[in-house]
Structure formats: structure tokens, C-alpha cells
Amino acid sequence: MAENIRVRFAPSPTGRLHIGGARTAIFNWAFAHAMGGTFILRIEDTDPERSTEENVAVILNAMKWLGLDWDEGPEVGGEAGPYFQMQRMGTYAEALERLKERGAVYPCFCTKEELDAKRKAAEDAGQAYEGYDGTCRDLDPAEAARRIEAGEPHVWRLKVPRDHGPIEFDDAVYGHTSFPADVMDDMILVRTDGSPTYNFAVVCDDSYMGITHVSRGDDHLSNTPRQILIYEALGLPIPTFAHLSMILGPDGKKLSKRHGATSVEEYRDRGFLPDAMVNFLALLGWSLDGETTIMSRETICTEFSLDRITKKDAIFDETKLNWMNGQYIQQAGAEAWTQAAEPWLVETVALGRSVPEGANVVPTANPSDPNAPQPEPVQITDAAREAAAAEVEGGLGYFERAYPLVAERLQRLDEIPDKLAFLFWGANCRLDEKSVKKVLLKDGARADEAIAACREVLSDEANPWEAAVLEEKCRALAEPLDMKLKNLLQPLRVAVCGNMVSPPLFEAIELMDRADVLARIDAVVARVF
Ligand code: GLU
16 A cells, blocks of 8 residues: 655745745645645644744635645644644653653753854864763762752753764655764753744654655755654654745845845736746746646646756746736636636726726836826725725626736736726726827827717717727728728727727727717817817
């Protein structure tokens, strides 16, 4: 029978779920699925200052949003629980008893002041401090017992075997790895207050929970030999380790705030789809075949294997993520898109309806030049947002019809308001200054004539309100007016959509009603000509 694979993701809830943590979670989740194993979520909440309930909730929400369901852990429970380290103190105490019985630990009474003084002395003598010097290692056990009995503060240290050869293990990513044991000092496992140190708690939990494979960031690589010593001291089997390379920004430096968003939440709020995020993060250090970029969760979960993880650092390429997200938006289909996009659709309606009265000409947005005049942001009131939310909730079908307008033009959902708010302007158009100059006021282009002619077509009740019909009738005007198609239709586009760059014009027109389109044309004509 195949080994019963058990893996875990063990975040410390000290902040949001970082991109690197999410990648680790995805690798473990996918590996568990591919191997028919169990994916465990364990919360390492022993840092009392920074581990808050709120942070736990943030992490669980991010995991849920990514769709990384765990088989055992918070909320779902499981036989190896509890899954919060703070609730596992009893198991650490038991493990300490076991180590005492095995003679693998000893109490140490050295005070912080004494240890600091030794460190300072070594430094003053120009030597590197080599860690704890073993002062209490050979204390007479009876004396040690007496001092404990008398209530003297003490920690418990691991008695690292003096004759231990190099600590070796076969890392699933880094391959055969070896650390000299003689540089490992007798590390503290349990502090004076009885709390376990990080390495001790992790080993206790991983062994208690039956973890077979530990995949985690390679910032933990230096902890691994220490953890192996603890497993050996406990006489417990050592899991397979897989250390995952770092994620770097495009500049080759470790991914950090400097590079922009670093938490899963921020990506969610910027309109990335969870499927795209999972796909993108799965490829940070793993590949299916070295070529395929777009792959479903099912493929990732079936095909994932540790031997295709690279030890090369992974580069976080946001341009690729944007592109990939665009692909997922295209694949999503109208219904799924509408659901995922709901918050931005609310923003779209609110934005469109909040444009000040009358046709407004606004400076062309120029994000690359901060000194150029920028359009004033439209002020949206809470009431407008509430009304928009109700409107969107009751009218998702409308947005399903709008999806084809933008499906191929979006990379992120947060681009929707900018692209679709015009649908909700009514007569309060927000006209792009450059488009007004280049299209409506262009010398000799007869934009006013073009708009008037198209308006005739659009106002004729005999013409059914269908994109194809309206487009054909408008295009047919080019010949009698002796006008290039571009000169004929661009002015209409600017009048209706506010900009010479817009989604397909007649499909957009079909989404508005006749009276609305005529009203905006009239407002623009009155404002501009
Ligand atoms: N709690 C640790 C962290 O968030 C992970 C420990 C581990 O994976 O062994 O970095």
C-alpha cells in the first residue's frame, strides 16, 4: 500500500498571508491531492504579541478565497488536533517528559546575564560566539533536581550527542544536504516559563500529526538540522523535507513591499481571480512540463510532484500575472465573471451615476506623467454606492450582457469601473479632452454632421434596437455623406462613450436604451459644437 501522505501548511498568524506563504500552501495542497494524501492546516500562534484572532481569520479567509481546502485544521477539526499550537501545550510537555526519560535533555540554570556576559567576552576577545558552552550539561543530576525543587528558574536544553557525525538528509528539492553537528550548541527546547521554542514545537507537532513531507520556504533550511536532532532525540521517524526557493522581484531582490502588493488580500482587492492566482503561484518554482502556462486546478492537483520543483529562485513577474488573469477572465464566461466582479460592478454603476451634471470635458488621464493635469476623481457618496449595490444585485443579467464588451480587454477586475462606467452616465458624459480635440473638433472632419446623421438612424423607431442593425444603417451613411468610416463613427463613439478608445460601439449602444443614447448625444453636441 502506498505510504499515507500527510502534509501541512503551518502559517504564523502574524500578518496577512504573504505571496510566498500562499505558494507554500499551494505546493502542499497540490501535492496532497496528487498523492491522495491529507492536507493539514496548522496555526503556529505562539507569538503572543503578533498572533491575533484577526490575523488568523485573515489567513483562513485568504486560504478559502484561493480555494485551498484543508482536510484537517481549524474549523474542520481532525483526529490529530487541536490545530493551534497554543492549544497543544500538553503535547509539548509530554514530549519533554519523553526526552527526560531518554536522557536527551538537561535543565540549564544559566541566567540571561551570565550568557550575555559570555557572549560579550567572546566578542571582546575578537572571537565568534559559538553558542551555549554546556556549563549545565554535566551538572550532577541530584543537584539539578534539588535546584528545580527549590524553584530555581531553568530552561531545558537538548543534549546534542558529542559524537554525532554530520547531520545529513535528502532534501526533495536541494538533494543530499549535510550540516556539521559539532557547531550545533545545546539548543533550548523549553523556556523558563514552560513554553516550547519554535523548533521543538514544530517537531512535536509534525510527528504527532504524522506529517510525512515538510515543504516550506528555504528560510527554514537552517532549522532543519536542529529539528532532525530533536527527532533523533525523541526516537521518532524523520519526515522528507522539501525546501522551496525564494521568490524574487523582477529586480532579482527578495520579494517585498518595495515591489508592490505582497499579500493575497491585496491581489484579491486588485481584481485577480483565485484560479489565476493559484495557477500563477503554482508555477513559481514548479512546472508541469517546462512549457504549459495555463492549467486548471485539476491539472495542478493531478500532476503536481516534488521532483519538478526547481531550486532556482523564482521570479515574480507581475506582467505575466496580469496576462494570465486576463486569460482567466476570458475563459470565465459571463456568469462566473459577473459573480466574481460584483464589487467592481457596484463601483462601476456608482461611478457612472455620480458624474456631475452636464457633459463634462476632463483632462486626459496620463498616469506616466505625474505633472500632467489629471482628471479630478469623481466623488462617490455612500448613498450612491448603496443604490448601486441594490441595482447590481437586481440586475446581474444586464452585466452578463456587458461581459462580451470587455471580456478580451481586461487584465484585472479593478479595471472594470474605468471601462464600463460610461454605460451609466446618461446625459452626464465625461468627455476625454484629447478625444474632443482630435475627433470632435478636428479641422475639416465634419464631426457635427457625422453625429447628426447617425443620430437620425438611432432616433428612428423603425430601426430595431440591435447592434448589428444599427451598425449597418450607420455605416451605410458613409457613402452618401462622402465620409471615411472613421470620420463617421469616431465622433459617435466619443459622444456616447466619452472617449475615442472604447469597447465595441454598437454593442455598447445596444446596452443603453434609445432615449439615453439620444440624450447623451444631444448633451455633447450642445457642449462641444
Ligand atoms: N510557522 C512557520 C512560518 O510561518 C512555518 C514553519 C514550518 O513550515 O516549519 O514561517
